[in-house]
Amino acid sequence: MTRTDILHIFQKEFGPSEFLVFAPGRANIIGEHTDYNDGYVLPFAIGQGVWFVARKTAEPRLDIIASNTGERAVMELNGESMTDFGWQKFFRQVLVACQQLPVPGLQLVFGGDLPIGAGISSSSAITCGLIETLNLAAGWQLNSGEMVSTAVIAETGYGVRGGIMDQYTIFNAKQNQAILLDCRSNTHDFVPLELGGHQFLLINTNVKHNLIHTDYNNRRAECERALTSIKSLYPNVVSLRELDQNMLPQIKDLLDKTLYNRVAFVIEENQRVLQAVEALTSQNFDLLGQLLNQSHKGLSDLYNVSCQELDWLAELAENHPGFLGGRMMGGGFGGCTINILHQPLSQEETELITRDYIREFGFAPTFIPIVPENGIIARLTED
Numbered sequence: 001m002t003r004t005d006i007l008h009i010f011q012k013e014f015g016p017s018e019f020l021v022f023a024p025g026r027a028n029i030i031g032e033h034t035d036y037n038d039g040y041v042l043p044f045a046i047g048q049g050v051w052f053v054a055r056k057t058a059e060p061r062l063d064i065i066a067s068n069t070g071e072r073a074v075m076e077l078n079g080e081s082m083t084d085f086g087w088q089k090f091f092r093q094v095l096v097a098c099q100q101l102p103v104p105g106l107q108l109v110f111g112g113d114l115p116i117g118a119g120i121s122s123s124s125a126i127t128c129g130l131i132e133t134l135n136l137a138a139g140w141q142l143n144s145g146e147m148v149s150t151a152v153i154a155e156t157g158y159g160v161r162g163g164i165m166d167q168y169t170i171f172n173a174k175q176n177q178a179i180l181l182d183c184r185s186n187t188h189d190f191v192p193l194e195l196g197g198h199q200f201l202l203i204n205t206n207v208k209h210n211l212i213h214t215d216y217n218n219r220r221a222e223c224e225r226a227l228t229s230i231k232s233l234y235p236n237v238v239s240l241r242e243l244d245q246n247m248l249p250q251i252k253d254l255l256d257k258t259l260y261n262r263v264a265f266v267i268e269e270n271q272r273v274l275q276a277v278e279a280l281t282s283q284n285f286d287l288l289g290q291l292l293n294q295s296h297k298g299l300s301d302l303y304n305v306s307c308q309e310l311d312w313l314a315e316l317a318e319n320h321p322g323f324l325g326g327r328m329m330g331g332g333f334g335g336c337t338i339n340i341l342h343q344p345l346s347q348e349e350t351e352l353i354t355r356d357y358i359r360e361f362g363f364a365p366t367f368i369p370i371v372p373e374n375g376i377i378a379r380l381t382e383d
């Protein structure tokens with residue numbers, strides 16, 4: 001679904017629209033499962049995302065069409081509902097998170113080109129896009145920090161105790177820049193992405209994940225348990241981010257093997273993010289590729305959030321001559337790998353990889369070239 005399609009559907013169903021919002025998906029170069037440990041991440045927004053077209057109404061409800069599927073829903077403002085499912089749950093959680101604010105009635109059509117459950121932040125794009133649409137329609141004038149925290153509250157209400165990376169990226173990203181986000185201070189520096197012909201490529205395993213049904217929340221709980229034990233030795237430590245490799249020998253005695261592996265991964269991954277910034281700044285893409293490969297090994301072997309399809313694609317990224325490196329991206333358990341390539345793959349290379357993947361798993365992967373784009377866009381509809 002393109003912006004034009006969605007504008008067209010709105011016009012046909014509701015007449016002239018007033019507001020247009022685009023919430024992008026996000027990629028993350030490196031720094032996985034570090035955000036909820038107060039660590040570093042290095043994401044950027046991508047060109048693919050979710051469009052919202054809306055008009056304010058006097059009725060106390062949201063009249064919604066999901067253009068990709070043609071589904072319709074009417075949600076009463078302040079109403080309780082036990083029947084919401086799928087994307088409606090995200091809408092409901094936004095209404096709950098915004099209940100202190102005067103929420104206007106809206107007619108709204110949304111949709112786009114972001115695959116669902118692929119680790120590219122489709123749920124945050126929907127959540128952030130709706131908050132931005134309401135903000136514009138109601139004139140709340142929330143700043144980006146307030147919108148980020150409202151989106152995090154809404155998504156936590158949905159059941160995934162995620163970090164801040166996705167929402168922060170959607171509201172703050174800039175074209176041709178990555179965001180070095182420090183999740184302890186919630187501040188960022190931009191890192192220019194001068195790729196000199198190199199390409200970031202996502203490969204979707206097409207193994208869909210819904211983080212609610214995965215071990216995502218368990219990983220967070222494991223990190224919290226590890227921290228509680230570590231505090232017995234280092235009482236001033238408030239998050240895993242504050243640990244460094246020199247502390248690992250002492251920490252080893254405090255934790256069982258699983259918790260130790262989780263902590264070791266978080267320490268190493270935070271270091272890799274800072275090394276990746278140096279690699280990008282000095283345009284050392286070989287090093288960047290190696291860091292992505294190392295990150296994948298840690299995510300797979302120490303943090304245990306990979307799956308066989310992701311491992312297969314990460315091995316491809318390590319061995320295929322066209323790739324400098326690659327790793328699983330996002331929460332894991334399915335979704336995409338992010339890869340850095342010398343140049344775009346030829347059609348022949350793409351077909352060969354697809355053929356081998358199908359032979360192994362019985363279904364095809366999807367190749368998604370990405371470029372670093374601006375964050376959320378909100379404006380009045382021109383027509």
Ligand code: GLA
Binds near residue numbers: 033165330331332
């Ligand atoms: C999901 C969460 C993020 C982050 C990643 C893992 O995408 O929404 O906050 O924790 O997983 O890095």
